[in-house]
Amino acid sequence: MATMGTQGQFKVVGTRPVRPDGVEKVTGRAAFGADLSLPGMLVGKVKRSPHAHARIVSIDVEKARALPGVKAVVTAADFPEIASEEAFVGEGPMNFRDLSCNCMARGKVLYEGHAVAAVAATSSAIADAALDLIEVVYEPLPHVIDVEAAMAPGAPLLHDDLITQGVDPAPRTPSNVAKRVHFSLGDVEAGFRAAQVVLERRYTTKPVHQAYIEPHACVASAGADGQCQIWCSSQGQFMVRAYCAKLLGLPISSIRVTPAEIGGGFGGKTLVYLEPLALALSKQSGRPVKMVMTREEVFRATGPTSGAVVEVKIGATRDGKITGAQAVLKYQAGAFPGSPVQPGCMAAFAMYDLDNVSVTGYDVVCNRPKVAAYRAPGAPIASFAVESCLDELARTLGLDPIALREKNAAKDGTRAVYGPIWKDIGYVETLQAAKKHAHYAAPLGPNQGRGVASGFWFNIGGESTAEVHINEDGTAVVVSGNPDIGGSRASMAMMAAEVLGIPVERVRPIVGDTSSIGYSFLTGGSRVTFATGMAVVQAAQEVVGELKRRAALILDVSPEAIEWRDGAAVPSDADPGRFAPLPLAAIALKAGRTGGPISAKASINAQGAGPGFATHLCDVEVDPETGQVKILRYTAIQDVGRAIHPSYVEGQIQGGVAQGIGWALNEEYIYDANGRLENPGFLDYRVPVASDLPMIEAVMVEVPNPRHPFGVRGVGEVPIVPPMAAVANAIHAATGVRLADLPMSPPRVLAAITRATT
Amino acid sequence: MATMGTQGQFKVVGTRPVRPDGVEKVTGRAAFGADLSLPGMLVGKVKRSPHAHARIVSIDVEKARALPGVKAVVTAADFPEIASEEAFVGEGPMNFRDLSCNCMARGKVLYEGHAVAAVAATSSAIADAALDLIEVVYEPLPHVIDVEAAMAPGAPLLHDDLITQGVDPAPRTPSNVAKRVHFSLGDVEAGFRAAQVVLERRYTTKPVHQAYIEPHACVASAGADGQCQIWCSSQGQFMVRAYCAKLLGLPISSIRVTPAEIGGGFGGKTLVYLEPLALALSKQSGRPVKMVMTREEVFRATGPTSGAVVEVKIGATRDGKITGAQAVLKYQAGAFPGSPVQPGCMAAFAMYDLDNVSVTGYDVVCNRPKVAAYRAPGAPIASFAVESCLDELARTLGLDPIALREKNAAKDGTRAVYGPIWKDIGYVETLQAAKKHAHYAAPLGPNQGRGVASGFWFNIGGESTAEVHINEDGTAVVVSGNPDIGGSRASMAMMAAEVLGIPVERVRPIVGDTSSIGYSFLTGGSRVTFATGMAVVQAAQEVVGELKRRAALILDVSPEAIEWRDGAAVPSDADPGRFAPLPLAAIALKAGRTGGPISAKASINAQGAGPGFATHLCDVEVDPETGQVKILRYTAIQDVGRAIHPSYVEGQIQGGVAQGIGWALNEEYIYDANGRLENPGFLDYRVPVASDLPMIEAVMVEVPNPRHPFGVRGVGEVPIVPPMAAVANAIHAATGVRLADLPMSPPRVLAAITRATT
DSSP states (O other): OOOOOOOOOOOSTTTTOOOOHHHHHTTOHHHHHHHHOTTTTTEEEEEEEESSSSEEEEEOHHHHHHSSTEEEEGGGSOOOOOOOOOOEEEEEHHHHHHHHHHHHHEEEEEEOOOEEEEEEESSSHHHHHHHHHOEEEEOOOOOOHHHHHHSSSTOOOTTOOOOOOSSSOOOSSOOOOOEEEEEEEHHHHHHHHHOOOHEEEEEEEEEEOOOOSOOOEEEEEEEEEEEEEEEEEOSSHHHHHHHHHHHOOGGGGGGGEEBBSSSSSTTTTSSSSHHHHHHHHHHHHHSSSEEEOOOHHHHHHHHOOOOOEEEEEEEETTSOOOOOOOOOEEEEEEEOOOOTTTHHHHHTTBBOSSSSSSEEEEEOSSSSOOOOOSSTTTHHHHHHHHHHHHHHHHHHTOOOOHHHHHHBBOOOOOOOOTTTTOOOOOHHHHHHHHHHHHHHHHOOOTTTTEEEEEEEEEOOOOOEEEEEEEEESSSSEESSOOOOOSHHHHHHHHHHHHTTSOOGEEEEEEEOOOOTTTOOOSSSSOIIIIIIHHHHHOOOOOOOHHHHHHHHHHHHHGGGGEEEEEEEEEEOSTTTTSSSEEEEHHHTTGGGGGOOOOOEEEEEEEEEOOOOEEEEEEEEEOOOOOOOOEEEEEEEEOOOOOSSSSHHHHHHHHHHHHHHHHHHHOOOOBBOSSSOOOOOOOTTTTOOOOOGOOEEEEEEOOOOTTTTTTTOOOOGGGGSSSHHHHHHHHHHHSOOOOOOSSSOOHHHHHHHHHHHHE | OOOOOOOOOOOOOOOOOOOOOHHHTTTSSBBBTOOOTTOEEEEEEEEEEESSSEEEEHHHHHHHHHHHTTTEEEEEGOOOOOOOOOOEEEEEEEHHHHHHHHOOOOOOOOOTTEEEEEEEHHHHHHHHHHHOEEEEEEEEEOOSSSSHHHHHHTTSSSTTOOOOOSOOOOOOOOOOOEEEEEEEEOOOHHHHHHHSEEEEEEEEEEEOOOOOOOOOOOEEOTTTSSSSEEOOOOHHHHHHHHHHHHHOOOOGGEEEEOOOSSOOOOTTTSSSSSSSHHHHHHHHHSEEEEOOOOOOHHHHSSOOOOEEEEEEEEEOOOOOOOEEEEEEEEEEEEEESTHHHHHHHHHTTTOOSSSSSSEEEEEEEEEEEEOOOOOOTTHHHHHHHHHHHHHHHHHHHOHHHHHHHHBBOTTTTTTTTTSBBBBBHHHHHHHHHHSSSSSOOOOOOTTTEEEEEEEOOOOOOEEEEEEEEOOTTOOEEEEEOOOOOHHHEEEHHHHHHHHHTGGGGGEEEEOOOOOOOOOOOOOOOTTTIIIIIIHHHHHHHHHHHHHHHHHHHHTTTGGGGGGHHHHHHOOOEEEESSOOOEEEEHHTTGGGGTSSEEEEEEEEOOOOOOOOOEEEEEEEEEOOOTOOOOEOOOOOOOEEOSSSSHHHHHHHHHHHHHHHHHHHHHHHOOOOOSSBOOOSTTTOOOOOOOGOOEEEEEEOOOOOOOOTOOOOOOOOSGGGGSSHHHHHHHHHHHHHHHBSSOOOOOHHHHHHHHHHHH
């Protein structure tokens, strides 16, 4: 795999040391969410709705409670009722009433699998028996599953009080449309009038699940003094703490959350499901409670991303200059508002420098599990539509698809439709690298085709805390508050080692619990290496300053006479022979006698996350008799800013592409007429496995982000954005058939080919 | 119980909130050293020497290793050989060669119970069987148990290379005297010549064990990548980490130590015994290993404090002015150098303002378990002798014992024999409080007597780190790196709450593991509320500064316009109506948008620990027919500087007195002729139980220590210093018989009475 851009000015950054969590994980010693057991611990389980939409007439838990071995039973009545109120959490809105009602249905069930009660018992069998003894009387209601049906007049309403936001004047009557989002620049109708070619297309996508291998799991333990502990796998121990406090009406200081290792999240573990239930069961029983979802529960009751309908209209001159671009995005939110339609709108045309552009999005509730974030939330859906349409435009105009993109590419100074003016971005560099890559010129055989597509993610910064402690022997500890999902322990240790000037093997990276490290926002938004990394660098720089002060005391020179180089205090250039280098370990040994322990902490709200751009090349072969699509070759070119640990960056790119290919070819939620999910398992919900995929080549372009000390920009989300269009464009190249509906599974592809040839 | 001194200027300091760890402990939920279990965990056990002194001819572990279920066997050969080298650790010297040889005998066994091998097996029974299969061939050597026998010419030598330190010129031949300590002021012979009365007496004490209820226990887990974790109960997770790293030759960063709750330490858990063995066994087996000592092992193989011989000579004028004072202290060190004879020498006459004084101490090895620190190490032994002798002097001169002490009491400006000049001390205040206390004037019955004795401990400061984090809802976390032995969680939370101006219930105190908090020296030396408290106060003050800066941003005023009062930003007095108070919670809610998480860390090496002084009153009744001594009433008056949580301070005083009474009346190590301990259990080693003791009254005098922001001085150690002399003096008052040898058990008391009356 190739690395481009500058290198060599660093000693540690850009190298590929052994992963700090690698051996623990491959030897099975790493402790995930379900791996903790406590004395006297109970098993917690959830009773779930069999209906897609129903009023809860009554819940009788007395028989369950009376069963020997049952120690606690909770329903919505055991949780405080929370007023509807949008709180700003990290980077987005969060309605805690909805979160509470999603964790435990109150009054109505809104999707099949919606939790209605939970029990804790001394064994799994007793807990199962108790669930059966809970008597719930439902009054079934008409349900609605798909987004346009939910938007239609007369659709069954999920919420009586849901008034569409973002519409002026506000509607007087409730609907299933939670929000309208609109961004525009220039005059899009004038743009279409100036066009010589206008394409107008409609695309649809299905909900897909994050499909993390580890299901949701937690242990909660509430003490008789109200002090609570939670151990769980999540994308943020501080999120779990804050949400549980809110949902149970507890002070935040009464809850301590210890993060377990996490077996995949991809955005889907940025919410609580089991944790508040386990805590309520533990409070009632006075014993620790473990809860672990089955795979079926994960599918039925945790968030996939939206299914959507996207309408795109693009006008251009004959030489390929886009004069006007418009998109309408209709996203399923699931049972409660909150689809990623807004970031979808932001991402739709973000790769392009457009004078006239209009994007409108709708956030629409329907009787499905509430969606959760999924890697670059919303962007892959929008880009599937826009990048498919651009491919068709290139063919229509007889232009090379990369050349068309280059002609319209966003660059420094381009204003994005949602506000920002780009600076120091590397989109053009990814197009140039794609054009020059051997893959782009490689010959193709019969039934084979090549697709090109680009993608964007804005990436975020946010609040992070980090600490660097120097041990007595000169080794170091770096502590952060973010679960390590994509290699952040390695990158934190490497950045600290780079600043301290010591080998990375002498730095131990640790993920702290909520009580031992300051607040840190979620591991998400591709923010951790950027934002938490900035905090680590700041703390390490403070440590270096302190090391220089201590060295000055030991050497009896002024601190100004000291430089820090290669892990040692050395004389400044003004007087290079003044003293022999004093290494970190020698300073550490005397910390006690020069002022005490040497350590530093940084708490920041990081700004200036660099946006990420990628261009992907995909070769497919389509079996004309079965419609099966085989991915022959895949090259993902991405501006990664600066790769701290290139192997992890490549892994992120490969993982994102693999998920995008699954989304493109096979993954979908299939519902029956009653609104019941028919494929809640990995046999029927088909994620790509190793034998489905070629080795995915990751090409890292490095256009450093000047707002980060090492030039980092987020890398984890962009790679899932282009694959669906890249595959669709390749299928078109191979077959002459345009697929506008995901997934492009064999029956669909075969049907499209058959339609085109008959 | 009474509190004296100023109060009322604080809102939280000086109150008695519910203890943060109380409910966990009384409900049995608190996790002590033996309470963690990990999947696949093995049981580790130790093979111990049956000889007091022997050469190890050979150790054959092959049969043990071959036993099914045995996964690891280690002997000294599995540990790196460490050169003899005195390292300065915290406040004292530590010879890591000795520590290594104490954990696992190398070449020789030096006491009965000395570890020679350790095994890890899948069950306790298999581990026991494996111990029996280890074949050790010993060549027994002559042994020596008592201190003067060990000092005598021709005594069996424990170490061939032990040359007495502190003697000039250095001896040419080895001996059992590891060190001579000497302090003097003025001319003591001239002082005796100026005296009108000179008393010269000899006192002896027996080794006593700290008798913590929780035996030593740990779990160690070494990963295949060399990353190690240890969970254990100790007085310092950083001590365990550093010592294990040293003894196994590992970088400190490869070990993470998580402190368990601790069921008593009293100085005895300031060393490692099992932890390095468990870690070596885990490294060899690749599995976690749990080791827990039996009570018998605790007695045979962990450190009691020294038994000693103390010779005291005091000269005075007839009106009670001491003209010369001299003491010679001979302390058993156990098998390796390191008795607390130096602090014994420091403490012997520290209560008195003396012009001519000489103190000489000897640190003497003998075939007993290596001594460990025990509450005010060394001082109770010295004070038993000096305060007994002073009592006799008062009787000889016909003076009130308190008046004699007042006449000679150390006060501001007094130079102590070991160097410091006292400042802001409260010894005289304790004497005045004792004289005025109703106890001192209460009538006594037949066979009853009252004793008075004083005590001193210097207390220490040292390295500590603390963090204060503000949560999103305005609650707070305070993190420190010291195991909570005497209520430090409460005192840390209270000091933070006082500075932040919020209720203490909104502050959660946490003890961090070695990777999540910066270095902190041991919980010992009565340093934690003082030193770690200073770090907490400093961090909380930094947080307040940050809160004011954030409030300035929110209110759009300059930070100088803001004061912090009662947990809120309020307008400065210059412009009192400028804005409404902005409480901490409102500032916390907006932390993200005003710069990120609000938290602060302080790492300090605290100086200026205030010395502690106490005066105790004790009434006894002696049964003339059995010699049994009953404690009728006990009042302990102590300068505590400032009591942060008075109930905990009273508890420390009561606990110290109870241990001192046990030391005075019953506790002792009894050896047979072969150097084997005869009473290694609580049936034969008798600690006082509740029915042996009256309610001990703690009177707190508060002479604030100006070097601490709230005036704290250490309180945990002083209370064990006076009781032995107080009891001996009371027995003398009741019987007319002077007991100079501890313990003053019924047979000894009866014999003394019998001797005196026949």
